[in-house]
Amino acid sequence: MDEQFLDLLAQIYDTEEKVVTEIINLEAISNLPKGTEHFVSDLHGEFQAFQHVLRNGSGTVKEKIKTLFREVWTDQEINDFTALIYYPEEKIQLVKENLCNKQALNRWYRQTIEHMLKLISYASSKYTRSKLRKALPEQFIYIVEELLYKTDSTNNKDPYYEEIYRQVISLGQADNLIIGLAYTTQRLVVDHLHVVGDIYDRGPDPDKIMDTLINYHSVDIQWGNHDVLWIGAYSGSLVCLANIIRICARYDNLDIIENVYGINLRPLLNLAEKYYDDNPAFRPNLQSNLNRSEEEILQITKIHQAIAMIQFKLEIPIIKRRPYFNMSERLLLEHIDFDKTEIKIGEKMYPLVNSCFATVHPQFPEQLLEEEQQVMEKLLFSVQHSEKLARHMNFFMKKGSLYLKYNGNLLFHGCIPLENNGNMKEMQIEDKTYSGRKLLDILEYYLRYAFAHPEVTDDLATDIVWYIWTGECSSLFGKREMTTFERYFIKDKDTYKERKNPYYHLRENEEICRKILQEFEMNPDYGHIINGHTPVKEIRGENPVKANGKLVVIDGGFSKAYQSTTGIAGYTLLYNSFGMQLVAHQKFNSKEDVLCSGTDLLSIKRLVDKELERKLVRETNVGESLLEKISNLKNLLEYHYMK
Ligand SMILES: O=P(O)(O)OC[C@H]1O[C@](O)(COP(=O)(O)O)[C@@H](O)[C@@H]1O
Ligand SMILES: [Mn+2]
Known part of the structure; x- marks a missing residue:
């Protein structure tokens, strides 16, 4: 044992009694039953429902x-x-x-x-x-x-x-x-809370969720693809920035940008007023409690188009400078026949509807107009100088990661990219290839690098943050494409399909889950995989507990926009000293309802796993560090006080 280390320790525990008392205390704590862990995911700005669950x-x-x-x-x-x-x-x-x-x-x-x-x-x-x-x-x-x-x-x-x-x-x-x-x-x-991703987008109050988490006694976050989009915007990715504004416009949440984070949308509105008009595909999904005037709706519709077109343009140079992102199929603006208002996707031509391409140069569709360029620069400046956003994004970096190993379980938002045969899918980045755990580690490394260098907007790290939002080998997304363009401009719904990585069906298989746990050096006999990201369609009989109990998906749809597909209002998971239980929540209307009727629309519980013997603190992550501390203190006792 390093004597210098023990000397330092002796400064804190400067009498034999202090050392002994601490050893007794820690030994006793490590024999208590483990505290209750609470898992939630895909909160999507639904603060009221989230805080009710808390x-x-x-x-x-x-x-x-x-x-x-x-x-x-x-x-x-x-x-x-x-x-x-x-x-x-x-x-x-x-x-x-x-x-x-x-x-x-x-x-x-x-x-x-x-x-x-x-x-x-x-x-x-x-x-x-x-x-x-x-x-x-x-x-x-x-x-x-x-x-x-x-x-x-x-x-x-x-x-x-x-x-x-x-x-x-x-x-x-x-x-x-x-x-x-x-x-x-x-x-x-609840002793400890895990948020398995997607705090942001669609719902109205992600900032209130962040404030609640910042004040929560013990929490970690596994970023979701929507969270990474916000981290990307703050880190200098213009295309991520265009995306967050587009999604806020689409869900009638521009208040979050303007009023909550204090980002001035006036320059964007001016541009939008100049080039765009009403357009049914870009009318916002209205929040039922906001009484919008026709004039306001029209303004949002114009902003929505302006920022969506900027987004589609900005994707092009990234796809071109990073061929190994394997996204050339998404160079959609280059496949448009502007005279005929048609687009070629694969081998097929599709008519374009709801088109709004006034700012697109047919030969150079990736080019931003001078005005668009200026708008984006101003927006980025505003985003990077928002104090509140800085606080929230710094908290993301401090408490968040792409994946987490915690008390024997493996937590990540979406998937581990796999091949059809169950092997880990490889991704090339520059001249190296990565898969499985190494892939997640390198993606996280780049994300943190981009965050640390917000002034650089077009390096590999910044591009990778956008890739994590939308790339097929991203563990937070894991689909071959994101068909945003098609859903705005093409009628044929076949084009909306987003092909999922084989993970999303292979995870039903216990062997595959065991293999993934091993890839992360975890014990496959005891560990579970916990995912969010894909809404479990309970309504169609889908079971959130998969692979013989090895994997649980807890995205049941806090997001109101998805409740009609899932049939419930979200799952949460509890893991206490007796085992793991899944809780299905019924739709949360309002706290007034809970207060008046007194009933709580809760929660059907299902047992995922039962501990054979009650689990103690010593068998947990916290326990591990307690045991290490005990061992250090025992060394100190021997070295300093028993000579
Ligand atoms: O329904 P919306 O808000 O338009 O978003 C649809 C898009 O969101 C995604 O589902 C990603 O968001 P999630 O991580 O919440 O699933 C994309 O696959 C899809 O293109
Ligand atoms: Mn997601």
Whole structure:
């Protein structure tokens, strides 16, 4: 053992007692049951639904309440108490409106605080006191600990405890305490959160999701293709930037760009007004709660066309300078016959509808007009100087990765590119080829490089970020093509098909999943693969649990736009010391619904895997580092204190 390292350690643990206490403490912690992991994916800006799932811990909160109070409470009482834990501020307000006088309210406060303490004591039973303390509302730690750890069997202290309750209420602190305890409960039921990609696009509030995650006690993110698009835009990729604006226009979410991130769209609007008109293919998918005037809709429609055409132009030079991206089929603007308004795709000619090619030079379709160039430069400047976006993208880099090995499971958003025969598919980058884990590592390396060099806009790293969004060998996309152009301009729906990498059907096969786990040096007997990205069409009988339980796909469609295809409103996964459970969520309407009806449209649970023996902290990633620390401390004890 390195003596210098031990000397440093000795500065922190400078007495024998300190070393011994820490060893005992860590040994004890590593023998506790493992904490609950919570997996979500494909949130797509649906903040309300997401925060509901966070608040209810995918059903864990209600389950614990039922276990404790089922025998003594009616369903209505259980629902009321559950709603209080989810949305304490609003529920307290409702209770106040319904109770007739102060005495009744005080009685409710007294009972409710006691019930909450009982729930917290139960929910924290597998944690150390110190961990619980960190989760308690700061200003009430002392009081709550007194009430939680009552040990007086002689009842001598009863009046003392009663006085604490009375004082909290009479000093007007009951609301704050109840609210604080509700959040403590929410925090205790989930130890760690995994977001398996696609926080951004389609829905209205990705920024609120990011803020929630930034403040969350323990989280990691596996980037989705839509997240990478935003990272790309921030890192200087103009084509990624065009894409995020196009998608925001398409889903009537330009507010995110303009108001949330403060990016000025005026120059783009001026350009759009000059060259574009109404066009049915580019009318936005309206958010039902926004009352848009015809004039606003027309403006969005024009912006949508302007930015889509810039996007299609910008793709061309990248495809040409990176032949190994293997995307020459996507040079679509070059295959247009502008006189006949037709396009050749493969061997077939298709008429173009809804065309809006006023800014395209038929011989040089990749050329941006001077005005387009300027608009993009201004947009990029604005994007790279948005403080809020910088905060969100930095958080992505800090907590995110393309894939993650965690407690024996392998998490990634989309796929591991495979050949039809199940071998890892190779991708060439410059003069080398990569596949499997090495491919994901090199893609991530380039993404991080691009992020670190935002001033460079056309190097390989920046181009690769766009490739991760849309390339066939991207583990976040994994389809042969993205047929955005066809869906705008061609009637024949056959052209909309996006051919999926064989992974997406081979993953039904257990052997393939085992092979992938081995590729990542994981134990295929215990590990699982967790994916998002492809909406599971439960409505058509698709099973999210595949390959004999080795793989789970948890994209059930938080995204409202996809709920009619999936038939549900998203899956989440829970992994606690007893095993792994999949939770299917019903459509989330609003928190008002939960508060009024009290019922929670939850969640059918399915067991994915059951641990034969309860899993302990020592068998987890955290446990591994605890054991390493214990070993270091034991060395220190020997080297410093036992000489
Ligand atoms: O339905 P939209 O928003 O037009 O997007 C369709 C596009 O989104 C994609 O499905 C990618 O997004 P997802 O990662 O959410 O699946 C593409 O395959 C497809 O071309
Ligand atoms: Mn995706």
